[in-house]
Amino acid sequence: MDSTSRSLGLAVFRDIFGLSSPYDEQLEYFLSFWDRVESGAAVTAVLRMPTGYGKTEALISPYFAQALSKRWILAPRLIYTLPTQALCNQMLERISIYIERANRQFGTNLKRGIQHGGRSSDPYLMADIVVTTFDQLLYAYGRCMKDIGDRPDIPAGSISLSYVVFDEAHMYSAYTHALTRAFIEILSESAIPVALATATMPENLLKQMIERVPNVISVEFKGTNPLNRNVHLNVVNDPLVHKGELNSWALTALQEANNALVVCNTVSTARTVYRQLSDRFPEVYLVHSRYKPPDRSILEKNVVSALGKEGSRKGIVVSTQVCEAGLDISADTMLTECAPADSLIQRSGRCARWKGMSGRIFIAKPETFAPYEDNYVQPTWDFLTKHRSLNLADWQETIAFLNILPYAVDEIAASEALDELYEATLYAESRPDRLSAREESFVTVALTDRPSPDESVNIPYSIAQGDPQFRRRALETDSKGNIRWWDFSDSEWKTRSMFEPYGVYKGKPGAYDLSEGLSW
Numbered sequence: 001m002d003s004t005s006r007s008l009g010l011a012v013f014r015d016i017f018g019l020s021s022p023y024d025e026q027l028e029y030f031l032s033f034w035d036r037v038e039s040g041a042a043v044t045a046v047l048r049m050p051t052g053y054g055k056t057e058a059l060i061s062p063y064f065a066q067a068l069s070k071r072w073i074l075a076p077r078l079i080y081t082l083p084t085q086a087l088c089n090q091m092l093e094r095i096s097i098y099i100e101r102a103n104r105q106f107g108t109n110l111k112r113g114i115q116h117g118g119r120s121s122d123p124y125l126m127a128d129i130v131v132t133t134f135d136q137l138l139y140a141y142g143r144c145m146k147d148i149g150d151r152p153d154i155p156a157g158s159i160s161l162s163y164v165v166f167d168e169a170h171m172y173s174a175y176t177h178a179l180t181r182a183f184i185e186i187l188s189e190s191a192i193p194v195a196l197a198t199a200t201m202p203e204n205l206l207k208q209m210i211e212r213v214p215n216v217i218s219v220e221f222k223g224t225n226p227l228n229r230n231v232h233l234n235v236v237n238d239p240l241v242h243k244g245e246l247n248s249w250a251l252t253a254l255q256e257a258n259n260a261l262v263v264c265n266t267v268s269t270a271r272t273v274y275r276q277l278s279d280r281f282p283e284v285y286l287v288h289s290r291y292k293p294p295d296r297s298i299l300e301k302n303v304v305s306a307l308g309k310e311g312s313r314k315g316i317v318v319s320t321q322v323c324e325a326g327l328d329i330s331a332d333t334m335l336t337e338c339a340p341a342d343s344l345i346q347r348s349g350r351c352a353r354w355k356g357m358s359g360r361i362f363i364a365k366p367e368t369f370a371p372y373e374d375n376y377v378q379p380t381w382d383f384l385t386k387h388r389s390l391n392l393a394d395w396q397e398t399i400a401f402l403n404i405l406p407y408a409v410d411e412i413a414a415s416e417a418l419d420e421l422y423e424a425t426l427y428a429e430s431r432p433d434r435l436s437a438r439e440e441s442f443v444t445v446a447l448t449d450r451p452s453p454d455e456s457v458n459i460p461y462s463i464a465q466g467d468p469q470f471r472r473r474a475l476e477t478d479s480k481g482n483i484r485w486w487d488f489s490d491s492e493w494k495t496r497s498m499f500e501p502y503g504v505y506k507g508k509p510g511a512y513d514l515s516e517g518l519s520w
Contacts, residue, residue, distance in 0.1 A: 005034050008065050015105060016064045016098050017057045023226070025049060026058040029219045033062045033195075036217060037074050042191040044184065045217040046210055050395050051199045051349045053221065056094065059165050059197055063129075064098065067108045075193055077162040078129045081137050083171040085116045086300075086326045091167075092131045099129060118293060118453060123148050125158035134172070135437030137164075138179065142421065163193040168325060169209070170201040170342055174407070175439035178414035181209050182421050188213045200342040203399070205407040221395055229393035230358040231351055235384045240337050240364040241269055246276045250335055253362055254281070259307060260316045261331035263347050265339055265366060267320055271516055274318045283315030289322055290457050290517040292447065300327060307331055309354060323350055332359045337366040338384070340376040341401050348392040361392065379404050413439075441501035445474060447512050451486050451504045457518045461501045473520035476506040 009030040013022040029047055036043045049055040063078040080095070082088050092114045099110045113122025115132040122130055125140055132140075139145050140155030148154070164187055166180055180196075187194040196209060210216050238247055240262075254260050254277070262277075264270040267288045274286040285306060287299045306315040307329035317323075317331070321339075324346035330353030336344065344363065352359030363384060369377040383404050384390065391397050441461040448455040464470055471477065476484050482495040484506035493506060512518045 005031055005038070008069055009034065009061060011068055012061045012065050013057065015068070016101050017054075017061075019054065019057065022057070023049075023053060023221075023223070025219055025221050025223075026054055026061070029058040029217075030061040030065070032217045032219065034065060037062060037193070041215070042188065043074075043193040043217065044188045044210065044213050044215070045195040045219070046206065047195065047197045047219050048201065048206065049197075049199065049219075049221040050398070051346070052227070052353065055197055055199065056091070056167065058219075059167065059195055060095070060098070063163055064102060067102045067106050067110070070106075075161060075163040076128070077125075077158065079125060079137065079159065079162045079164045080129065080131045081134055081164065081166050082131070083134060083168050084326065085118045085133060087168060088114060088116050088131045088133055089119070090326055095129055095131065124151075124154045125162075126154075130158075130162075134166070134176065134180070138183070138437045141183070159187075160190065160192060163195075165195045165197065167197045168199070169196055170198045171325060173439055174410045175413050176437065177205065177209065177407075178410045179417045179421075179437065181212075181409055181414050182418035184210065185212055185418065186421055200345045200398075200402055202342070202405045202407050203403050205405075205409065208409040224396055225391075225394050227355040227393075229352045229355070231348060231391065231393045232358075232360045233384075233388065233390055233392060234360065234362045235388050236362055236364045238364060239367045240264065240335060241272055242367070244272060246273055247364075250362070250364070251280075253333060253335060253360070254316060257316075257331075257333035257360075259314055259331050260333040260335065261307065261323065261329070261350055262316065262318045263323055263334065263336040264318070264320055265337045265369075266371060267517075269337070269366075270318050270320050271519065274516070277316055277318065281316055285315060285317045286319075286516060287317065287322060287327075288320040288517060290459070290519070292455055292457060292512075292517075294454050295514055295517070303327060304329055323347065328353075330354055330357065330359075332357075334359065334361045336361065336363055338363055338369075338377060338381050340372055341380045341383070341405050343372075344380065345392065345398055345402060352393070376405060376407075379406070443499055443501065444504045445507040445511075445518060446486060446504050447507045447509070447518075456504070457507070457512070459518070461499065464499045467520075469520050474507055474511040474518060476508055 009027055013019040033043060033045055047058060062074050066072045066074055080091060082091060096112055099112055102108050103110055110128040113127030113130045115122045115136050123145055141159055143152040143156055145155050184194055240250055262273055264273060267290055270288055277284045285303050287303055303317050305311050307317055324343060329350055331351050334351040336347050348361055351361050365381060390401060442458045443461055443464045445457045445459060478495055482497050484493045485496055486504040487494045511520060
């Protein structure tokens, strides 16, 4: 690693990202990656850094270094992969600023693209920098992208000429982790540069993700609390809600707070809390996953206006897991139900989030661990009760907490995923029909006479099948209890007795409102 490479890296962080003093780990990632690229060797890298410390800038620095040095020796394209559409939308805005700076200052003409279920501007993944979801990347590689006619091989060809980043990898399920590992192995074997990045993936799982890939560059954040955040932890043995009522300790904590974030494990609990707080406090916001996309976007903007860095810093936000990523907000007081350690760490990043801030976190033991598995929440709770002075603002303490989780790659699923991905490559005369990016399927509730993504809400298939109230209260049915579903081939509503995964079903008009979303 010579002084020229270091000077180049510093210039990228200064001139493109506006960072005059990057963290040591950001520069370490760039130098290790760039050195490998200059040697002509294939590059696979892993980066684990806390949320808010510039993980994104470290990941994309080698790509932008090509623009500054005018040496396109890494790849002509960057594909930045994220778990959710919301994260993709935010990342596109962030990277667009850097693209504009590079084009203005260094004479490049970089183009951007976004590809996911809600926004499809680049189905062939042909832009210089493409932000996409994991499922779109998977289907692009597998030659089963929709709406590209008889040219299914073009997106796969685009991947072959790219630097591929898998960011926020901790947010995936065990099934998707298996797919990601198989994907990384294939890209590595094909000498396609690839990076895996995470904030809260346990060390054991992280090792399994790359254990069959040689010569991996690994960069780990070594600091403790450089932002000088102060977060006081309170472990509460009582639940947040008991018999449908908000517990008195929770109400007292909220009355003492300048602003607050309440995080519930289920939508039903979040609604209960929201209704009770709305009767007591003037500014209360609710956000969860069961809103129509335009409504959720409005609600999230309202939340940022309240608890964002430039917001009013007033009000109470009630949320579910959706706050764990994508919402750039900070509360002085947080109340949360106990969840797996990685989820709690993500949530804690929304309390006293910015430099020099102080806050309080109350972690309550819920009456049930649903929707999480007991073997992930119980060890988390046991650790918290034994380490009540845990500092969730300290990275090293956070990692020790995180590593208690028994997460592991599903080896059977990983093997099957690898076979399916190889078949997608080998049997070019037909498209694969067994590729699925997620183990959990969903159904769509349409809230207009003609289905539209902006007027629909997705519900997990397991809930649709397992909750009889969903059918009765949220969907239109006939006199026999049959549900109405949209037949795309005939473009009309028909009836059937059973749900099918990914089906579109007609919702009752009264089952949805702007304040609480789809409810039943």
